[in-house]
Amino acid sequence: xxxxYYFDHAASAPRRDEVADAMQRWQHGxxxxxxxxxxxxxxxxRAVEEARDEIAAFVGAxxxxxxxxxxxxxxxxxxxxxxxxxxxxxxQTTSIVVSRIEHHAVLDAxxxxxxxxPNVSVHYxxxxxxxxxxxxxxxxxxxxxxxxxSVMCANNETGVLQPLDGxxxxxxxxxxxxxxxxxxxxxxxxxDLAEATAGVDMVSICAHKIGGxxxxxxxxxxxxxxxxxxxxxxxxxxxxxGGTVDVAAAVGLATAARLTAIERCEVAxxxxxxxxxxxxxxxxMAGCAITAPGTARLPGTxxxxxxxxxxxxxxxxxxxxxxxxxxxxxxxxxxxxxxxVLAAMGMAPERARGSLRxxxxxxxxxxxxxxxxxxxxxxxxxxxxxx
Amino acid sequence: xxxxxxxxxxxxxxLEQGHEVVGATLKLWGGASDSGCCSVADVDxxxxxxxxxxxxxHIFNYTEEFERHVVAPFVAGHAxxxxxxxxxxxxxxxxxxxxxxxxxxxxxxxxxxxHHAQVLSRGGQYFLVRGADDQKDQSYVLxxxxxxxxxxxxxxxxxxxxxxxxxxxxxxxxxTWDKPDSQDVCFIEASKGREVFLRSRIDVTPASIVxxxxxxxxxxxxxxxxxxxxxxxxxxxxxxxxxxxxxKVDIAGKRVExxxxxxxxxxxxxxxxxxxxxxxxxxxxxxxVLAQWSAHGRAQLATLHHGREGGRGWRLMLHAPxxxxxxxxxxxxxxxxxxxxxxxxAIVVGS
Numbered sequence: 001x002x003x004x005y006y007f008d009h010a011a012s013a014p015r016r017d018e019v020a021d022a023m024q025r026w027q028h029g030x031x032x033x034x035x036x037x038x039x040x041x042x043x044x045x046r047a048v049e050e051a052r053d054e055i056a057a058f059v060g061a062x063x064x065x066x067x068x069x070x071x072x073x074x075x076x077x078x079x080x081x082x083x084x085x086x087x088x089x090x091x092q093t094t095s096i097v098v099s100r101i102e103h104h105a106v107l108d109a110x111x112x113x114x115x116x117x118p119n120v121s122v123h124y125x126x127x128x129x130x131x132x133x134x135x136x137x138x139x140x141x142x143x144x145x146x147x148x149x150s151v152m153c154a155n156n157e158t159g160v161l162q163p164l165d166g167x168x169x170x171x172x173x174x175x176x177x178x179x180x181x182x183x184x185x186x187x188x189x190x191x192d193l194a195e196a197t198a199g200v201d202m203v204s205i206c207a208h209k210i211g212g213x214x215x216x217x218x219x220x221x222x223x224x225x226x227x228x229x230x231x232x233x234x235x236x237x238x239x240x241x242g243g244t245v246d247v248a249a250a251v252g253l254a255t256a257a258r259l260t261a262i263e264r265c266e267v268a269x270x271x272x273x274x275x276x277x278x279x280x281x282x283x284x285m286a287g288c289a290i291t292a293p294g295t296a297r298l299p300g301t302x303x304x305x306x307x308x309x310x311x312x313x314x315x316x317x318x319x320x321x322x323x324x325x326x327x328x329x330x331x332x333x334x335x336x337x338x339x340x341v342l343a344a345m346g347m348a349p350e351r352a353r354g355s356l357r358x359x360x361x362x363x364x365x366x367x368x369x370x371x372x373x374x375x376x377x378x379x380x381x382x383x384x385x386x387x
Numbered sequence: 388x389x390x391x392x393x394x395x396x397x398x399x400x401x402l403e404q405g406h407e408v409v410g411a412t413l414k415l416w417g418g419a420s421d422s423g424c425c426s427v428a429d430v431d432x433x434x435x436x437x438x439x440x441x442x443x444x445h446i447f448n449y450t451e452e453f454e455r456h457v458v459a460p461f462v463a464g465h466a467x468x469x470x471x472x473x474x475x476x477x478x479x480x481x482x483x484x485x486x487x488x489x490x491x492x493x494x495x496x497x498x499x500x501x502h503h504a505q506v507l508s509r510g511g512q513y514f515l516v517r518g519a520d521d522q523k524d525q526s527y528v529l530x531x532x533x534x535x536x537x538x539x540x541x542x543x544x545x546x547x548x549x550x551x552x553x554x555x556x557x558x559x560x561x562x563t564w565d566k567p568d569s570q571d572v573c574f575i576e577a578s579k580g581r582e583v584f585l586r587s588r589i590d591v592t593p594a595s596i597v598x599x600x601x602x603x604x605x606x607x608x609x610x611x612x613x614x615x616x617x618x619x620x621x622x623x624x625x626x627x628x629x630x631x632x633x634x635k636v637d638i639a640g641k642r643v644e645x646x647x648x649x650x651x652x653x654x655x656x657x658x659x660x661x662x663x664x665x666x667x668x669x670x671x672x673x674x675x676v677l678a679q680w681s682a683h684g685r686a687q688l689a690t691l692h693h694g695r696e697g698g699r700g701w702r703l704m705l706h707a708p709x710x711x712x713x714x715x716x717x718x719x720x721x722x723x724x725x726x727x728x729x730x731x732x733a734i735v736v737g738s
Contacts (some may be wrong), residue, residue, distance in 0.1 A: 072584040176483075311448045312445070312446075312448060312489075313489060313492060313493060315445075316445055316493055317493060319443075319445075320494075331414075331417070333412075333414050333426060333427045333430040333446060334430060334434070334446045335414035335447070335448040335450075336429075336446075336448050337417075337448060337450070349451075382492075383492060386491065386492035
């Protein structure tokens with residue numbers, strides 16, 4: 001059996017034992033519906049509310065602003081579609097402003113709103129060649145119709161940090177009423193979100209990028225946000241997200257968040273060293289270009305391109321050697337496809353074809369990194385020899 | 388692994404024969420198709436079959452290459468009044484060119500597909516042979532495979548009848564066992580047809596359909612680009628009640644000429660010399676072959692003559708006259724003495 005070297009934390013981080021343990025209690029036998037009034041319900045409700053407190057602390061918001069969801073995609077969708085839906089019921093026209101490098105959770109949600117409602121339009125904000133939001137382009141996109149601005153905290157493909165302070169400052173210069181949302185799913189393992197998203201009205205997170213379960217996330221409202229439920233259901237979560245709250249999922253999210261916050265500084269410092277080692281080693285390989293070199297990014301993400309090589313082939317040989325990695329951009333069939341993020345950065349399609357994202361996390365070790373460097377060298381050498 | 392029953396069984400049989408197998412599905416078309424966007428349903432089937440068999444499965448994205456080598460030439464061909472065969476181009480440029488190269492780079496010894504055709508090794512040379520199920524034979528669409536490619540090609544179901552393939556799939560517990568055969572061009576939705584597809588890419592030309600003898604206008608077509616010489620479909624009978632066939636398509640003149648069968652028959656097909664391949668032996672003038680120019684057409688006895696139009700190029704003299712063959716179509720040559728063996732192929736310039 002080949003050793004496994006897991007370099008796809010950005011797709012899904014390893015599930016933490018403590019998370020599984022904490023969830024265990026809520027996955028067997030009687031688990032009350034938190035909306036009920038008997039003792040089992042009260043017990044469940046208490047666990048949900050404790051989890052809510054922890055999530056609020058994790059993001060630096062009030063517990064009342066935490067909406068538990070079925071994951072990052074739902075959180076992002078609720079934020080942009082929920083605000084746009086409310087806005088369009090009270091205004092003639094509604095404009096949604098998003099960066100071109102948002103996750104499809106945001107992009108597809110806003111496209112849907114524009115498709116379904118003639119008074120809703122979407123404006124896309126450019127990024128520079130390093131994948132950083134262009135604040136001038138943002139300024140030009142804001143107007144009196146703007147309901148919500150969505151800019152991710154850090155990009156999930158490149159790891160490049162976005163100027164959220166600049167976004168908040170620009171929005172504050174405008175007449176009140178424009179809400180901001182930040183998809184912090186990719187940033188959550190690495191940044192203190194209370195600080196990094198301080199000026200943002202809505203923050204999306206999910207559990208499985210920080211060692212929690214999938215299908216668990218939250219949208220956190222930092223202020224009094226006028227938002228429509230996308231799924232009103234039975235009025236749970238203060239009418240903002242219908243459906244019985246999943247106690248185990250909420251507990252799992254909260255446990256993962258707590259552990260992440262405790263170890264964040266140590267992990268970030270250690271993994272940042274790995275990142276530098278990888279950039280140095282990969283950057284020295286023939287035809288390898290580091291994406292957005294020198295740009296501030298998450299410590300866990302290494303995004304590179306190999307000239308003349310195809311992601312498909314790199315991933316195949318890496319997989320054969322036990323390395324789990326990603327091209328970071330795939331369509332619903334699972335095939336690697338041209339990335340909208342790299343396209344927005346102006347990267348030539350031929351270069352983008354050789355994309356590789358190696359993403360790390362708390363569990364990554366020096367041995368993993370050393371092994372990866374050796375394997376990468378042999379894979380690239382082999383593909384170059386055969387090409 | 389296309390997600391169909393043939394390639395599913397091909398993978399299963401190879402595994403049972405003791406090969407180390409990895410499944411690959413080519414993502415070729417990014418737009419709408421009969422199996423849904425990105426062919427997600429087909430990819431799902433292929434992946435599930437691989438899981439059932441216990442083999443790794445990978446998806447290779449060739450959408451750009453497919454657009455460049457198959458879809459764009461298909462559209463350009465029609466715009467120029469030709470009838471290219473996209474399946475042949477796909478096999479030639481994607482499956483048996485790019486995929487073969489990739490397989491070699493990734494360290495594979497052979498590539499296997501679920502085509503109904505066979506490879507014969509004789510005297511150190513490899514020949515493509517018709518599939519055992521004559522209703523399903525796909526040797527025509529593989530007609531361009533050369534010796535080098537055939538030497539590393541495995542066709543595990545080529546000796547089987549389709550009904551046996553389905554039975555094997557059932558035995559192996561593969562969910563594709565009763566999946567209907569794919570019928571048409573993969574990037575064209577059956578409900579919309581070629582015209583809707585072409586209209587999304589080019590302006591099509593309405594044209595009148597004129598009887599070439601009487602000059603009488605018999606009807607019209609909304610897209611002359613879709614009329615192919617020799618075709619009867621979409622052409623109304625003449626005033627005499629007899630069937631009419633397309634004799635000539637003049638897109639610029641917005642005119643499609645039709646005639647009675649005996650008026651349009653041809654006995655000579657002109658071939659594009661650079662596109663001509665012939666297996667192993669140097670092609671001698673006046674070589675007799677069995678020529679086939681559609682996937683399920685019948686092979687006809689013909690002789691290859693060198694030196695058409697001022698001594699250059701090749702022409703195929705048919706021993707019995709046939710309906711004309713449109714430019715862009717492919718003729719595959721089978722050996723006159725051994726009618727199962729593919730000898731070569733060429734693209735038609737006109738007839």
